[in-house]
Amino acid sequence: QKEVEQDPGPLSVPEGAIVSLNCTYSNSAFQYFMWYRQYSRKGPELLMYTYSSGNKEDGRFTAQVDKSSKYISLFIRDSQPSDSATYLCAMSAMDYGQNFVFGPGTRLSVLP
Amino acid sequence: DVKVTQSSRYLVKRTGEKVFLECVQDMDHENMFWYRQDPGLGLRLIYFSYDVKMKEKGDIPEGYSVSREKKERFSLILESASTNQTSMYLCASSLSGLAGVDEQYFGPGTRLTVT
Numbered sequence: 001q002k003e004v005e006q007d008p009g010p011l012s013v014p015e016g017a018i019v020s021l022n023c024t025y026s027n028s029a030f031q032y033f034m035w036y037r038q039y040s041r042k043g044p045e046l047l048m049y050t051y052s053s054g055n056k057e058d059g060r061f062t063a064q065v066d067k068s069s070k071y072i073s074l075f076i077r078d079s080q081p082s083d084s085a086t087y088l089c090a091m092s093a094m095d096y097g098q099n100f101v102f103g104p105g106t107r108l109s110v111l112p
Numbered sequence: 113d114v115k116v117t118q119s120s121r122y123l124v125k126r127t128g129e130k131v132f133l134e135c136v137q138d139m140d141h142e143n144m145f146w147y148r149q150d151p152g153l154g155l156r157l158i159y160f161s162y163d164v165k166m167k168e169k170g171d172i173p174e175g176y177s178v179s180r181e182k183k184e185r186f187s188l189i190l191e192s193a194s195t196n197q198t199s200m201y202l203c204a205s206s207l208s209g210l211a212g213v214d215e216q217y218f219g220p221g222t223r224l225t226v227t
Contacts, residue, residue: 041220
């Protein structure tokens with residue numbers, strides 16, 4: 001079993017739809033969770049991060065962490081064609097020397 | 113704005129060649145990383161460095177080495193390129209402290225093809 005699992009997609013939705021992107025993980029020591037967005041032919045860039053369980057909202061984006069289920073989600077409201085990208089989850093145990101473990105990414109297409 | 117630059121966007125090399133991939137960051141970051149990105153496998157850490165002349169193996173260091181002679185520059189070396197090293201290579205940097213906490217800033221990537 002991979003340490004972090006993510007549905008690779010591609011996921012196609014119409015403009016304005018609510019998008020739900022998810023990752024599951026197996027390491028219960030993970031405490032720090034990030035979502036990166038990667039446009040085609042570019043490097044990933046940080047979208048949101050959360051620590052431990054709970055929700056965090058930033059504009060149209062909401063990140064949710066459920067540590068009891070080892071499950072994290074990213075919701076995008078009122079999706080736009082400019083949201084079309086690959087979304088990578090990343091997580092860390094926060095111990096010194098522990099680096100991020102990245103999911104394989106979900107490719108999202110928002111159709112106008 | 114943090115800027116991470118990589119020396120080449122696309123590179124084609126022959127099997128057995130020695131390959132150098134260069135990465136430069138301009139924000140005085142302590143930590144620098146090299147990843148490879150492959151479809152279905154995501155980002156896998158090859159090496160990272162938390163200080164000049166310091167390096168740590170990541171998850172897949174075999175066939176690679178690194179060099180960090182200056183704080184802003186981190187080089188990835190493929191001693192003898194093989195076809196299974198065909199991949200997208202991404203460099204990243206982060207400020208300091210816990211490597212698994214600070215945001216990592218990524219370069220645009222180098223797509224390496226080994227024939």
